[in-house]
Amino acid sequence: MKIKDLFSGFRKQPKRGRITPIGSRHEIPLSFSGLDVDKVVSVIRASENGNSAEFWRLCRTVILQDGHIQAELFKRKNAVLGDDLTVTPWSTEKKDVEAADAAEAMLQNLPSLFLSLTHLMDGCIYPVTIAEKVFGPADPHRPELGRRTALVEIVPVPYRLIHWNHDGLPIVSETDGVSFGGFRDAPPLDRNRYIEHRGHMISAPDRYGGPMRSIFFLALLSGASTTWWARFLERYGAPFIVGHADSDNDNDRNILEAAISLATQLGGLVISDASTIELKEATGASGDGFEKFKAHCRAEISRIILGQTLSSIASNTGMGDGTADLQGEVRDDVRKFDSRLLGETIRTQIVAQWLLLNGYSGRPPNISFAGDTTEEISRTLDGVKTLSDSGLEPADEALPVLSERIGYPIQRKAAQIPVVTTAHAAGQEVGGRPFFRREFYRG
Structure with a gap:
């Protein structure tokens, strides 16, 4: 299948210029002090019925209110975005290599890329995240951004603008300051303009809340336990x-x-x-129940965001290093999962369209953010060495796979030209006499 047939939806020339309003004046606050279980349930039910305005505000408020969630979310994002972005050609064909080189130059020179990827990584706990691709005419002074159509910037779409159509699919309201309740009669999201990213494996509809749905109640109980503890100390602690x-x-x-x-x-x-x-005075053990309950809520939040708890909360497992190694593998699996999902989003929704608009016939390259861990790289290299010792070697088609696993591009080592040393090359005749010698008269 040709690349033009695979990404035929990107043939249409997108509209130029930004549509998404970037001002925060219309962000409506939501007070955390008056929040209770009934209010959280009401917000979730409204979102299930198509009105997610309060849901997005609750997401923002819970994250800003809880420092533990902020720290765990930073770890999740930094594990991927802290590594260099790697662009690997789809194959060794000339047109695929040319497309990979052009895409890498474009991504490295796009100033808003990192900010937009940080926003898209919210999708690991948010149900969905959306960003807008802003195209413009090619700039002869910036040819790396496009020789025909330039990708000027990628703008994060504020969550207050995300609504749902009658099919329950996400849409973007291009009018700020207007709140639409319920489902809207609107076409699906325009793939030529918007990027849609999901960083989780929950198959439930987006309007049901994603991983944030369970974090709501844990954060509420964690904050409430602190309030209950303060009330206990106020009454019995003095x-x-x-x-x-x-x-x-x-x-x-x-x-x-x-x-x-x-x-x-x-x-x-x-x-x-x-x-x-x-x-x-109150005994020291009187507040242990509140402290244990708060620690339990935070451990569950860490398990939802990171997949494990040992990187957040130091605890004695009583099983030696086995449990730590096992949870370390879980953390690496989550990192590689995020890298693969985000790389596919960049490849299929950004790079593929940009290559078509600028006349590149090569297939979109593979995008990755991190190779394997040090132990996994060592096992891979040991396997390659074992093949070499057995008289075998990886084929050329395996080089992109090895490059993705290691984390940087690799190539086959050029064979050395053997140096042949002969008597004539050394400037001597056979027998050791000088090649250029004088003839002496022998009478």
Whole structure:
């Protein structure tokens, strides 16, 4: 199948100029203080019925309110975006190599690429993320951005503009400041203009909430446990005075009670030897339940975002290094999963269209952000060495696969030209006499 047939939807020339409003003046805040379970359930039900305005506001508020979610989301994004972007040709054919070189130059010189990828990576917990591709005329001073049509920038689409059509598919409202409730009668998302990315494997409809749906309740309980803990300390955590009166006379007890009441003003007590005063305070174990509950909520949030907990919360597993290695493998699997999904989004929704618009006939190259781990690279290289020792070697078609696994382009080592040393090349005749010699007269 030809590349033009595979990506025939990109043949249409996209409109030039940005449509997405980038101002934040219409961002409506959502208070976290009055949030409860009933409110969260109401927001989710409204989103399921096509009105996700409050859902997007709740996503923003929960992330901004919880520092633990921010830290875990940074780890998830940085594991991919912290590595260099690698562009590997689809094959060794000349047109595929030319397309890969052009795409790599375009991506490296696109100033808004990193910011837009950071936005698209929100899709690992958000149900969907969308960005707009802004095209313009080719600039002769910036030929790397396009020789016919230039990709000027990629603009993140604010979540408040994402709605749903009658089929439940995401659409973008190009009018800011207007809130549409329920499903809208609108065509599907224009693939020539917008990038749509999902960084999770949940097959439920996007309007149902994605991974953020479960994070809502955990973040709510985590924040509530802190409030409950503060209320407990306010009520029972402050030291209090206990007086003992060695008398059954109510008058003596009333005098001691009055003395305790004045103690906070006078800063001391004057009592008889028959009475005793003790200063009591809440035991240290009284708040352990709140602390354990909060730690449990945070561990579940880490498990949803990162797939494991040991990189966030230090805990004694009692099983040696086996558990740590196992959770480390889970973290690497999540990183490679994100790299593959984001690379495919760039390849099929950005690079493929850009190549067609600029007349490149080669197939879109493979896009990756990270190779394998050090241990996996060592195993791969050991396997290649074993093949070499057995008289075998990888074919040329295997080089792109090895490049993707290692994390940088590789090529076959050029064979050395053997150096032949002969007597004539050394400037001597056979026998060791000089090649250019004088003839002596022998009489």
